[in-house]
Amino acid sequence: MDFKRMLENNRVKPYLLKARFGVEKEGQRVDLLGNLAKTDHPESISLNDEHPYIQRDFSETQMELITPVSDSLEELFNYLSAIHDVAYQSIGKDEMLWPLSMPPELPDKEDDISIAKLKNFANVLYRRHLSHSYGRRKQMISGIHYNFEFGEELLETLFNVQSEIKDYQQFKTEIYLKVTRNYLHYRWLITYFYGASPSSEKNFFEKSSLNEPVRSIRNSKFGYSNHEDLHVSFSSIQTYIENLLSMVKKGVLIEEKEFYSAVRLRGTAQVSELEDQGVKYVELRNIDINPFDKNGISYEQAEFLHLFLIYSLWKDEGIHCDEWVKEGDLTNEVVALEHPLKHTQFEKEAETVIDEMEQLVRMFDLNVSDTLFINLREMLRDPSKTLAGRLYEKSVNTSQSEVATDIAKENYKNAWEKPYQLTGFTDMELSTQIIMFDAIQLGIKVEILDRQEQFLKLKLNDHVEYVKNGNMTSKDSYVSTLIMENKTVTKKILHQHGFRVPLGDEFNDKEQAIRAYDKFASRPFVVKPKSTNYGLGISIFKEKASFEDYQKAITLAFKEDSSVLIEEFLSGTEYRFFVLNDKVEAVLLRTPANVLGDGEHTIEELVNQKNSDPLRGRDHRTPLETIQLGELEILMLKGQGYQLTSIPKMDEVVYLRENSNVSTGGDSVDVTDQIPEDYKKIAADAVTALGATISGIDLIINDIDVPAAEPNAYGIIEANFNPSMYMHIYPYKGKSRRLTMHILYCLFPELL
Amino acid sequence: MDFKRMLENNRVKPYLLKARFGVEKEGQRVDLLGNLAKTDHPESISLNDEHPYIQRDFSETQMELITPVSDSLEELFNYLSAIHDVAYQSIGKDEMLWPLSMPPELPDKEDDISIAKLKNFANVLYRRHLSHSYGRRKQMISGIHYNFEFGEELLETLFNVQSEIKDYQQFKTEIYLKVTRNYLHYRWLITYFYGASPSSEKNFFEKSSLNEPVRSIRNSKFGYSNHEDLHVSFSSIQTYIENLLSMVKKGVLIEEKEFYSAVRLRGTAQVSELEDQGVKYVELRNIDINPFDKNGISYEQAEFLHLFLIYSLWKDEGIHCDEWVKEGDLTNEVVALEHPLKHTQFEKEAETVIDEMEQLVRMFDLNVSDTLFINLREMLRDPSKTLAGRLYEKSVNTSQSEVATDIAKENYKNAWEKPYQLTGFTDMELSTQIIMFDAIQLGIKVEILDRQEQFLKLKLNDHVEYVKNGNMTSKDSYVSTLIMENKTVTKKILHQHGFRVPLGDEFNDKEQAIRAYDKFASRPFVVKPKSTNYGLGISIFKEKASFEDYQKAITLAFKEDSSVLIEEFLSGTEYRFFVLNDKVEAVLLRTPANVLGDGEHTIEELVNQKNSDPLRGRDHRTPLETIQLGELEILMLKGQGYQLTSIPKMDEVVYLRENSNVSTGGDSVDVTDQIPEDYKKIAADAVTALGATISGIDLIINDIDVPAAEPNAYGIIEANFNPSMYMHIYPYKGKSRRLTMHILYCLFPELL
Known part of the structure; x- marks a missing residue:
């Protein structure tokens, strides 16, 4: 088939970059000194063997992070970063992830390498076989698997612009076979650019087989590969299946999945089904962990691979399929074992491929990063710019292990800096980031249906919930x-259910x-527009009001809304009760922006100190907001006889705002354990009366030591159907209440 | 107690007019000629004996309409009108309600008057007793019962400004006792103004006892009263209870409720409990049906009664309670039997009371209708302006029966003119009016929680639903x-569930x-802002588009929204499926505003003809909108080579609009029975996939005769969570689908 011509067809063009991607990234857990961890896989990652995002590979210490299939590289990296965040927080503050394909120093005795403690015994048995066959040390090498599928619309359009092959599944298989052969032929380029396993640590080789650093131990015969006598032909799907099955039959492989080719044809449960059902995607397995990217693979690398696969489809191949692939294997072995700082002996060939890829981009007007080709050419010109070159150069003065430990520490630091954020999704609302974090940790599949609208689909087995x-929720x-x-x-x-609410009336007419x-103004009262927005149009009279002031307040409120409420003012402290499923899960006290004097620092200094807390930031992307020093705050200080340079006394609390909103720098204090049960019952029962499952209900309480049943002990101000959760999860003071977890357990009670 | 002083206290003033009201209005069902109906109570009014709004009184033909307790007279009359609407539509087009207290001509044989066929046999037995004791004819008299309760805030404040009585319940009882005594003393005024039973029809009296017309037969000894030897003292609650119980004991009354006083003390299940629990409200029973108001009582009358009750509380009474009441009885008997066109002999006393009432209004700055006192004085000056006077004067040339039949016909006509409206609530959305109608008919209690927001509370026994x-709904x-x-x-x-939807993408970036x-413009497609408002910013390309046009469409859409959808355009006919509980209850075809030619009339004439349908109106207060003849319509005609004066051929359809919205004069055609089951299943299953119970889902169908399973047979455009119901209930053509009833049965399955 003339793939070049097919790809050049105008109908194909709009879909050329459409594809689906998935990444699996392995990595060893180490302690903060860089020693292989001795602990078990974290318990917080439940669902053990079947977790969709975080599993174990060969050993108990080898974490495998798995992204969902993504429609774009952006999405892929969002998930990969997010899953890293979850992995880091799940392994806890005493461990980090090793950033290299080659493992850290291994135990002296090979048997001290702990095989993954999986529940499914068959999985354990398979690993035992691998231990026997290859030795545990080799199985400790980690890498990236890059799963790639051409977009359905692209494949369908390609299918429709040709007439040679009548069967769509067969057509797809041919596509992937060609891509695979060319990929295998040219993969030495990837080894050159992105190979990143120049040296091994102590105890990796029983007797050191390599004296000089190389580009990629992992991609060489010293790495993670089958025994040499193993050959599988990619000339047709039939021969591929036959070769593979006969090898399993002969016992050369214990299972089909033991076939460690740089590319695997995927999409069916059994290899034998590939002929009928067609290849659905390919799995690229020759990618070393990139030490210089916290995800183990950079966006540019992924983009290169995508382009390289399109190139592999476009580029004419050698006539003799098997030889074409064999040539690739040989070239790759040479490149893998070259010194990382030396030019490759295939530099000219490499330049040709890069020129052709760039041509392709121009011809199809493909949208790729500006720096991609600049960097590729730079790496060709200067081997020290390749991944292996960079890692080796850095290691010369210290050691590869030390470099890796430093990188791991840096990643660890970043992962823990803002634990409330989910990297990759920081544009989303905090509560959504946190619930996504929890879902990923619990092994619930997360799909974003509408990112701007914070619309998620959560799936656990066949159970779907939308949030x-x-x-x-539902x-x-x-x-x-x-x-x-x-x-x-x-x-x-x-009121009808017997709860105390501020008495009052709604008015739709100013007169x-x-x-x-007469009815309201002789006691404390509030005038407010029915739909309050940021407190506009609200007047609070804590004493009675004159007729003039009353009129003014009414006029003000009617400017904001055509309906105005006048109601009695209840004095006391306002608490937010978070109620879920008839139970109070958290109670919060919100206090206005303030600083606590120490007799030494000025108000301005104290504010700056308080604002340095990483929990504080701007625009609701942190659990707390920074305290501003604007006109309002300065006015408020003035009212108390202060200015910014005043030095408050030890333990004196100076307020910078009147309102207690967290959004204007207020503090959130968890008081769940301090609030008596009878008030909690009031809150929970009130939410039940409203027929709600999830609600943030605000109670004014005069004195929590007075029983709730006493007259006027409390009043209910309002109930919120989308109450903020992050302020309970990351309060300024007090215990964190992981409400997002409660929500997930409520949605998926089968987890309990 | 010095009630005058208490009432004049400043703290009392804001609450003076606060009260709660309820009305029961009886009325005989008659045929369209004014003959007593021979049919049974309508079956559509279910719940028989226990219906909260529509019951039977003594006879099967005597409907009793009962309002809920209302906090204002406005609310009271809204409900009273609405219940009348329901009653009229429930008795059907062959019957009307008799507008007089005195019944229409009764059967020759008294036994032919049918006692109400109630389910509860005790109720039937009680009516049999009444037949024996008073004769069935007298029981056929109808009237108004006006239930009145002073506002809780008023009573509490009054209680707080005195110290004489320590017990609040006792205090309330004293209030109502005083009001009752004064009311009974002065009630002849009501008989004068609003007495409205001057004559009786054939067969009412066995032998005619009255030769001359009077003001109120009903309020005289000839009316609906106990036998004369019955006296109950209102001097204290103890004597009241004692007297009444002893009469029951002696067998003078068979039950407490047989005591036909003009005022009853109410609020407890048994009279004996009044002492402990206190009187809660009073029931005024001396109000004749006002023939000149379709509700049987006018707003002004109700206002007068309210004021009269406040006056009764305020006004000093005679020292000897029983005599004071007795005087009232005697005066009333005189006034009731006066000729309706004659001045009353108590004119001077009447003027004094009216003067004092007006003083009261001024003193307390009460808000009452401007015309109230003008009309009262006018009636005093000219007896022909009283209700009895007016009815008698009208009857002189024909007969009272003919006048009553004419009035009934007028009421009947009004009740049937716009059956989709619920009088009293026409400011609310049509769907809400209709569901309120249905709820009232089904005997579900309706409370409006927020009128502007169309927020209802529905209650059936203990089961509450909010709508x-x-x-x-819930x-x-x-x-x-x-x-x-x-x-x-x-x-x-x-899409994930396998339904066909227009393929497309969402864009948040114009570039x-x-x-x-390339992806969209080669086939028919649509560009639309994500949140469409009235079709703004939508471009439809039924063919492929040039790049310029494409760019323009994108720019236009981004002006309306920051998110824009581009999707394939599906051709075919759009149908609205109303799905409830996994079942399609109605399917509607909407066609653009149009007229059907007859070869005679101009387009303008045809539009005017079509607009004269009472189903058409403006602003969504009718099921269909009138067709406009504005710029857009004229332009649309021009495009077809027409102007307003053109005469379309017989059976030619001329469209005046492109869009098929009902809101721009389009037609709604019910096609529920024409749509094949497989399409209905698609619609119902799609709604299930969305997890919804109630949805209006729009399908584009190419050809309903092609099975839905064929490729591209249909496409789903959108699903609406608050789909319009009235267009299915009152379609332009086709069968009405009473969706509101389905909603109510879904909310209250116990009704099934």
Whole structure:
């Protein structure tokens, strides 16, 4: 088939870059000194053997991070970063991930390398076989597997612009076979650019077989490969299947998956089914861990591989398939064993391929990173710019192990710096980032249906749940959220159920509201627009009001809304109760932005100190907001006789705001354990009365030591149907309440 | 107690007019000629004996309409009108309600008056007793019962400004006792103004006892009263209870409720409990049906009664309680039997009371209708302006029966004119009006929690459901509505479940959207802002598009929204499937505004003809909108070579709009029975896939005769979580589908 012509067809062009990607990345757990971990796989990553994102490979210490299949490289890297975050926080603060393909120093005795303690015994047996066959040391090498599938629309269009092959599955298989052969033929280029296993650590080789550094031990005969007598032909799917099956039959391989080719044809449960069902995707297995990227592979590398696969489809191949592949194997072995700082002996050939790939990009007007070809040519010109070159050069003055430990420490530091963030998804709302983190940790599959709208699909086995904004779920009825959205209706229902709410009326007419002066103005009261926005139009009268002030307040409120509420003002402290499934899971006290004096520092200094907390930031992308020093704050200080340079006394609390919103720099203090049960029962029962499952309900409490049953002990202000969760999870003070976990257990009770 | 002083206290003033009201209104069913109906109570009013709004009184033909307790007279009359609407439509087009207290001509034989066929046999037995004791004819008199309760805040404040009585329940009882005594003393005023039973029809009296017309037969000894030897003292609650119980003991009354006083003290199940529990409200029973108001009582009358009760509390009473009441009885008997066109002999006393009432209004600055006192004085000056006077004067030339029949016909006509409206609530959305109608008919209690927001509380026994906008309920989960609200998410989920949806992408960046030209523009496609509002920013390309046009469309869409969808355009006919509980309940075809030629009339004339349908109106307060003849319509005609004066041929359809929205004058055609089951299954299954209970899902179908399983037979455009219901209930053509009833049965399955 003339793939060149097919690809050049105009109908194909819009879909050329459409593809699906997946990455598996292995890596050894080590302690903070870089020694292989002696601990077990973390318990917090449940679902053990079947976890979709985080598993063990050969050994108990070898973590395998698996991305979901992604429609774009952006998405792929978002997931890969996020899964790294989860892996880091799951292994805890005493461990890190080793950033190299070659393992850290191994135990003296090979048997001290612990095989993964999997539940499924067949999996353990397979690993035991590998130990016997290859030795445990070799199995400790880690790498990247890059799964690649051409886009369905691309394949369908290619299929439609040809007439040679009538069967679509067969057509796809031919596509992938050609790609595989060319990939194997040219893969030495990848070894040159991205090979990154120049040296081994102590105890890796029983007797050192390599005296000089190379580009990639892992991609050489010294690495992770089958015994040499193993040959599988990629000339047709039939021969591929036959060769592989006969090898298993002969006992050369214990299972099909023991075939360690640089490319595997994938898509069916059994290799034998590939003929009928067609190859669905290829798995590239020759990628070393990139030490210089925290994900073990850089975006540019992934982009190169994508382009390289399109090139492999486009580029004419040698007439004799098997020889073509064999040539590739030989070249690759040479390149893998070259000194990392030396030019490759195939430099000219490499330049030709890079020229052709660049041509391809121009011809098809493909959208790739500006730096991609610049960097490739730079690496050709200067071997010390390749991954192996860089790693080796850095190691010369110290040791590869020390370099790796430093890199691991840096990654560790970054992973722990803002634990509330999920790297790759930091544009999303905090609560959504946290619930995604938890879902990944629990082994629930996460799909983003609408990123801007914080719309997730969560899947555990066959059980699907949709979640928007972290806690809008199937567990709440539509009308219960509409009730909570409507303050008048909320109050009416709570009142009818016997809860205390501020008494008051709704007015849709200014004159009528003014006429109600006598009714409200002789006691503390509040005037507010029915739909409050950031407190606009609200007037609070903590004493009675004059008729003029009353009128002014009414006028102000009617400017914001056509409906205005006037209600009694309840004095006391406001607490936020987070209720889930008839149970209070957290209670929070919010206090206005403030600093605590130490008799030494100025207010401005104290604010800066407080703001340096990584929990504080801007625009709701951190659990707390930084305290501002704007007009309002300065005015508030003035009212207390202070300015920014004043030095408050030891233990004096100076407030910089009147309102207690976290969004204006307020503090969140968890008081769940301090609030008596009777108030918790009020909150939970009130939410039940509203028919809601998830609600943040605000109670004004006069004195928590007075029983809730006493008259006027409390009042319910409002109930929120999408209550913020992160302020409970990362409070300024007090215990963290992992509400996102509660939400997930509520959605997936089978996890309990 | 000095009630005058208490009432004048400043703290009391804001609450003076706070009260709760309820009305029971009896009325005989008659045929369209004014003859007493021979049919049974309508079956559509279910729940028989226990219906909260519509019951039978003494006879099978005597309907009793009962309002819920209302916090204002406005609310009271809203419900009273609405219940009348339901009653009228429930008795059907062959019957009307008799507008007089005195029944229409009764059967010659008294036994032919049919006692109400109630399920509870005790109720039947009680009516049999009444037949024996008073004769069936007298029981056929109808009237208004006006239930009145002072506002809780008013009573509490009054209680707090005195110290004489320590017990709140006792205090309330004293209040109502005083009001009752004064009411009974002065009630002749009501008989004068609003008495409205001057004559009786044939067969009412066995031998005519009255030769001259009077003001109120019903309020005289000839009316609906106990035998004369019955006296109950209102001097204290103890004597009241004693007197009443002793009368039951003696057998003078068979039950407490047989005591036909003009005022009853109410609030407890048994009269004997009134002492401990206190009187809760009073029931005024001396109100004749007002023939001139379709509700049987006018707002002004109700207002007068309210004021009269406040006056009764305020006004000093005679020292000897029983005599004071007795005087009232005597005066009332005189006034009731006066000629309706004659001045009353108590005119001077009447003027004094009216003066004092007006003083009261001024003193307390009470808000009452401007015309109230003008009309009262007018009636005093001219007896022909009283209700009895008016009815008598109208009857002189024909007969009272004919006048009553004419009035009934007028009420009948009004009740049937716009059957989709619920009088009293016409400011609410049509779907809400209709579901309220159905709920009232089914005997489900309806409370409006937020009128502007169409928020209802429905209650059947102890089962409460909340409903917003007619079909936002507890039966839908929150997230399913969020899914439907989001077009991208809806499409993704439907696609994942194997349904056909228009393929396409969401773009958040204009450049990227423009770059997708090759992908979309070679086939029919649509560009639309993600959140469409009234079709703004949508471009439809039914053929492929030039790059310029494509760019323009993208720019246009991005002006409306930051997210833009580009998707393939599906050709075919769009149908709206209304799905409830996994079942398609209705399918609608919407066609653009159009007229059907007859070869005679101009387009303008045809439009005017079509618009005269009472189903058509403006602003969604009718099931269909009137067709406009604005610029757009004229332009559309021009495009077809027409103008307003053109005369289309017989059976030619001329379209005045391109879009098929009902809101721009389009037609709605019910095609539920024409759509094959396989398409209905697609619609129902798709809604299930979205996790929704109630949805209006739009399918494009190429040809309904082609099986849905054929490739590209259909496509799903969108799903709506608050689908319009009235267009299915009152379609332009085809069968009505009472979706509101389905919603209610879904919410209250116990009704089935």
